[in-house]
Amino acid sequence: MINFTVGPVQSSEKVRSIGAEQVPYFRTPEFSDLMKENEKLMKKFAKASDDSRVVFITGSGTASMEACVMNLFTSEDKVLVVNGGSFGNRFVQLCEIHDVPHEVIALEKGKTLTREELYKYDGMGFTGFLVNMHETSTGVLYDIDMISEFCKKNDIFLLVDAISAFLANPINVKEQHVGAMITGSQKALACPPGISVIVLSPEAIERIERNKVKSMYFDLQDALKNGERGQTPFTPAVAILIQINERLKEIEAQGGVESEIKRIATLAEDFRTKIKELPFEIMSESLSNAVTPLHPTTASAYDIFTTLKDEYEIWVCPNGGDLADTLFRVGHIGYLTEADNDALIHALEDMKKRGLI
Numbered sequence: 001m002i003n004f005t006v007g008p009v010q011s012s013e014k015v016r017s018i019g020a021e022q023v024p025y026f027r028t029p030e031f032s033d034l035m036k037e038n039e040k041l042m043k044k045f046a047k048a049s050d051d052s053r054v055v056f057i058t059g060s061g062t063a064s065m066e067a068c069v070m071n072l073f074t075s076e077d078k079v080l081v082v083n084g085g086s087f088g089n090r091f092v093q094l095c096e097i098h099d100v101p102h103e104v105i106a107l108e109k110g111k112t113l114t115r116e117e118l119y120k121y122d123g124m125g126f127t128g129f130l131v132n133m134h135e136t137s138t139g140v141l142y143d144i145d146m147i148s149e150f151c152k153k154n155d156i157f158l159l160v161d162a163i164s165a166f167l168a169n170p171i172n173v174k175e176q177h178v179g180a181m182i183t184g185s186q187k188a189l190a191c192p193p194g195i196s197v198i199v200l201s202p203e204a205i206e207r208i209e210r211n212k213v214k215s216m217y218f219d220l221q222d223a224l225k226n227g228e229r230g231q232t233p234f235t236p237a238v239a240i241l242i243q244i245n246e247r248l249k250e251i252e253a254q255g256g257v258e259s260e261i262k263r264i265a266t267l268a269e270d271f272r273t274k275i276k277e278l279p280f281e282i283m284s285e286s287l288s289n290a291v292t293p294l295h296p297t298t299a300s301a302y303d304i305f306t307t308l309k310d311e312y313e314i315w316v317c318p319n320g321g322d323l324a325d326t327l328f329r330v331g332h333i334g335y336l337t338e339a340d341n342d343a344l345i346h347a348l349e350d351m352k353k354r355g356l357i
């Protein structure tokens with residue numbers, strides 16, 4: 001099987017072998033050291049300031065999105081949410097559930113946020129800005145530099161869901177004044193699902209300290225306090241944290257975050273060159289390196305996903321809802337190679353010969 005989905009993605013052999021081992025007890029100095037190293041490398045790769053902190057939540061990416069909305073904002077805030085697809089919509093829903101006053105910038109699917117649209121909200125007293133750096137459902141990458149400049153100008157706290165963008169496209173938490181950044185274990189971190197990670201700026205820590213959140217599991221004050229000694233309040237997904245440690249050290253040994261981004265960008269470029277002769281349109285105004293959204297011009301996207309899975313043992317990422325027949329996505333994150341791209345292209349060429357596309 002070759003997995004081109006956007007998560008869970010393929011892991012390295014070393015990461016997979018850790019999954020086969022016994023899970024150790026974790027209230028130990030050894031595990032605390034490992035957690036401290038995870039925090040240090042996450043800060044380094046996100047380019048966060050020294051006084052930033054990192055918390056590891058046991059739960060998928062949405063758990064950290066919810067923890068951030070609950071801990072970083074209150075009913076006193078007025079936030080702006082970019083909604084260009086299912087992940088943007090998730091932030092809108094979270095603001096509704098947790099009574100955070102919000103306005104929504106609703107974008108058409110596949111469209112990016114323009115300066116003109118953004119600056120309609122200039123000088124309007126917003127205190128928070130919520131955006132998915134890469135709207136994975138449609139493959140649109142937003143311009144974080146432009147958003148960051150807008151937030152600085154308006155003194156707005158910026159929360160970035162970089163769950164599928166971290167390690168695939170550059171982000172610089174300190175320079176871009178990102179208040180908090182979220183990622184997840186099963187995207188470009190290429191580990192099993194189950195852990196999400198929040199990088200918190202000093203400003204975010206202040207907001208958390210001021211806020212009294214009504215939750216036991218999502219209390220980030222508690223998470224920060226335990227994190228001081230390299231621990232978590234409750235039993236975490238210990239094995240995945242060990243796998244994350246291995247993976248972060250792998251990236252560091254192979255040249256750090258820049259070379260990992262370059263590796264993914266090269267893979268994406270290679271795929272986009274090779275797909276040109278086939279009957280697909282690339283459907284995003286602003287592509288990320290993480291994924292290529294494809295609109296098949298001659299067949300149903302969902303049928304292509306099913307045939308590739310059942311007859312070629314290749315997984316691409318289907319879309320749901322009203323995009324199910326018109327769009328599927330090919331991911332470039334995880335342990336993939338150009339030879340894997342070739343295998344997918346050959347399968348699609350074969351489908352073309354058979355009259356399936």
Ligand SMILES: *Cc1c(COP(=O)(O)O)cnc(C)c1O
Nearest residue numbers: 060061062087132134136163164
């Ligand atoms: C994958 C993803 C999430 C989180 O999804 P989970 O299923 O909760 O891990 C959130 N935002 C974006 C942009 C994503 O790509």
